[in-house]
Amino acid sequence: MSEVTSLDNPALGELCEQLARLSPGLDAPGEWPAEQLQMCGEAGVFRWFAPEAWGGWAWSEEQLLRGYIRLAEACLTTTFVITQRMGAVGRILAGDSQFARETLLPDLVAGHTFATVGISHLTTSRQHETKPVLRAEETANGFVLEGYSPWVTGASAAQHIVLGGTLASGDQILVALPTDLPGVKIEAPPPLVALSASQTGSVQLRQVQVERRWLLAGPTPQVMKQGAARTGGLQTSALAVGLASAAIDYLERQAEQRVGLASPAAALAEERDELTRDLIEHAAGRPGCSADELRTRANSLALRSTQAALVAAKGAGYVAGHAAGRWCREALFFLVWSCPQPVAEANLCELAGLGFGGEQQA
Ligand SMILES: Cc1cc2nc3c(=O)[nH]c(=O)nc-3n(C[C@H](O)[C@H](O)[C@H](O)COP(=O)(O)OP(=O)(O)OC[C@H]3O[C@@H](n4cnc5c(N)ncnc54)[C@H](O)[C@@H]3O)c2cc1C
Numbered sequence: 001m002s003e004v005t006s007l008d009n010p011a012l013g014e015l016c017e018q019l020a021r022l023s024p025g026l027d028a029p030g031e032w033p034a035e036q037l038q039m040c041g042e043a044g045v046f047r048w049f050a051p052e053a054w055g056g057w058a059w060s061e062e063q064l065l066r067g068y069i070r071l072a073e074a075c076l077t078t079t080f081v082i083t084q085r086m087g088a089v090g091r092i093l094a095g096d097s098q099f100a101r102e103t104l105l106p107d108l109v110a111g112h113t114f115a116t117v118g119i120s121h122l123t124t125s126r127q128h129e130t131k132p133v134l135r136a137e138e139t140a141n142g143f144v145l146e147g148y149s150p151w152v153t154g155a156s157a158a159q160h161i162v163l164g165g166t167l168a169s170g171d172q173i174l175v176a177l178p179t180d181l182p183g184v185k186i187e188a189p190p191p192l193v194a195l196s197a198s199q200t201g202s203v204q205l206r207q208v209q210v211e212r213r214w215l216l217a218g219p220t221p222q223v224m225k226q227g228a229a230r231t232g233g234l235q236t237s238a239l240a241v242g243l244a245s246a247a248i249d250y251l252e253r254q255a256e257q258r259v260g261l262a263s264p265a266a267a268l269a270e271e272r273d274e275l276t277r278d279l280i281e282h283a284a285g286r287p288g289c290s291a292d293e294l295r296t297r298a299n300s301l302a303l304r305s306t307q308a309a310l311v312a313a314k315g316a317g318y319v320a321g322h323a324a325g326r327w328c329r330e331a332l333f334f335l336v337w338s339c340p341q342p343v344a345e346a347n348l349c350e351l352a353g354l355g356f357g358g359e360q361q362a
Contacts, residue, residue, distance in 0.1 A: 001042040005057065007066050015043045019074035026077045026197035027326060032157060033197055036078040037085075041111020045071070049086045050093070050109045054101075061283035065238045069276065072242025073249075076330050077197045079242065080337075083235055084153040084198075088115035088162040092176055095216030100176045104160060115160040115176070118149030118203055122164040122172055122224050124338065125150050134205065136165030136173050138219070142212040143173060145183075145205040153200040155179065155186045161203065162216065164223065173218035175210050183208040194329035234279055234291055240298035240334045241279065244272055247302075247309035247327045254312045261312055268305045275301060296346040296356055299334045306331040 001018075002011035019036055026033060040046065048067055050056025059067065072079040089108050092100050092115070107113040118134075126133045134147040145165050152161055163177045179186065189201030217223050248268045255261035275297055278288055306327040310317045317324035335347060346356045 001039050003042075003044040004048075004067075005044065007063060007070075011043060012067075012070060015039060015045075016070055016074035019071065019078055023075035023077065024321065024323065024326070026075070027321075029191065029196065031197040032154070032199050033075070033078040033081060034157075036075060037081065037114070038111070040071075040078065040082065045082065046085070046089075046109055046111050049089060050105070054093070054105045055109045061234075062280050065234055065279055065283050068235055068238040069242040069245065072239040073245040074242075076239065076243050076333075077195050079239055080195060080333075081154055081198050083239065084116045085114060087117045087119075088158075088160070088176075091117070091162045091174060091216055095174065095176070097176065097213060097216055099213040100216060104176065113159050114154060114157045115162065116152055116154045116158045118152040118155070118161050118163045118177075119174070119224060120151050120338070121149055122166070122222075124340075132166035134163070134165045136167050136219075138167065139209070142210050142215065143175065145175075145177070145208040145210060147205055149203045149205075151200055152186075152203045153198045155201065155203050156189075156199060163203075167219055169219070171219035171221055172223035174216040174223050176214045176216055177208070177210055178214070181208050181210065193332055194326065195333055234283055234294065236334070236338055237275075237279055237291070237295045237298035240295075240302040240331075241272060241276055243327060243330055243334075244268070244298075244301045244305040247305040247324070248272055250309045250324065251305070251312055258312070264308055268301070268308060271301055272305070292340055292342045292346075295340070295343045296350075299339075299343065299347050300350055300356075302331040302334050 001015065004012045004015055018039055022036055025031065044057065047056045048059040048064060051058050068079060092104055104115065108115055121133050134145060134149055137144045143165065149163055155161060158179055161177045161179060163175055165173050183206040185204040187202045187204060189199045192200065217226055220226055248265065251261060251265040252269065255265040279294055281288055282291065282294060309324040310328050313322060313324035316322060350356055
């Protein structure tokens with residue numbers, strides 16, 4: 001696999017072709033995109049995200065978003081796994097532990113090891129429960145962790161999980177948890193509506209002792225809102241646009257032979273192009289609207305364009321194995337993945353026919 005050193009490098013097209021060719025196979029039970037991730041590693045995809053000091057190519061936000069859109073169009077599952085991997089890398093890079101950086105980053109950037117994140121219980125998951133689901137207690141040498149992280153993608157493939165915990169005071173920490181520590185139990189991932197090959201499930205922690213050298217951030221209130229460890233990027237929207245693009249391309253190809261499909265395909269393509277422009281402008285520091293508004297539009301476009309592809313594919317698209325049916329299932333993911341409350345509310349309003357903002361439509 002040749003290295004994808006820039007967006008106009010033909011190697012990106014070759015990588016995407018390979019990912020698209022392999023992506024239907026990921027729908028089978030028990031799959032994990034090992035081959036796809038290896039191809040991405042060999043193509044230098046993990047170097048896009050890292051600074052030059054750590055062997056990376058330090059792509060700009062704009063380049064990264066465009067790269068994510070291309071990859072997601074080819075294979076959403078692999079690209080989603082990459083986001084979780086890069087989420088972990090980003091937090092290790094920005095964290096307080098030089099030890100973690102020096103120990104983990106060279107192999108992660110080169111694609112030799114895998115890391116992931118278990119942080120949703122600090123922000124979106126289990127917020128209605130009275131007690132934090134993953135509790136941390138400070139000791140002389142570090143922290144003891146007890147409880148569980150409900151959602152961790154690819155935990156069984158990971159040597160480290162960037163994991164959040166909450167102390168009795170309410171302060172939170174982030175650690176780069178070695179998965180081979182005593183007391184760490186990776187549960188068998190449940191089958192999902194789509195993206196099952198992301199091998200996402202819960203990780204249990206029973207009196208797990210983590211040394212202080214693995215502490216990336218905290219203890220502090222709302223650790224996910226601190227410094228470079230913030231959540232709420234544009235990448236989730238980029239992935240939704242990528243999936244929508246796969247469906248719109250299919251619709252456009254069908255429209256070449258079927259007159260009735262031409263104007264819906266053109267309208268969706270125009271909406272995709274406008275949303276892509278707005279995302280890129282936002283990434284370049286010229287936001288025309290909020291990141292939540294972009295995500296709301298991206299979710300809506302992913303849902304509508306994949307269902308439009310199913311309409312065009314008709315009954316054949318409803319047979320298991322057809323890409324249109326898979327895209328529809330994959331689009332549902334964006335309704336639940338790292339979905340901020342205002343976005344969830346706007347999507348609900350749209351589904352209820354109230355428009356994005358809750359205003360009654362004519
Ligand atoms: C495929 C997939 C992969 C993911 N990968 C990762 C990952 O790698 N790392 C990561 O950190 N996160 C990950 N997530 C988590 C994701 O980003 C969201 O945090 C998660 O989808 C939120 O859903 P939840 O069921 O945990 O929400 P919760 O809010 O915990 O809801 C769970 C259930 O609790 C009940 N409930 C919810 N709110 C209330 C309330 N106010 N009152 C009473 N009952 C309530 C409902 O019955 C609901 O079904 C992943 C999620 C998915 C689906």
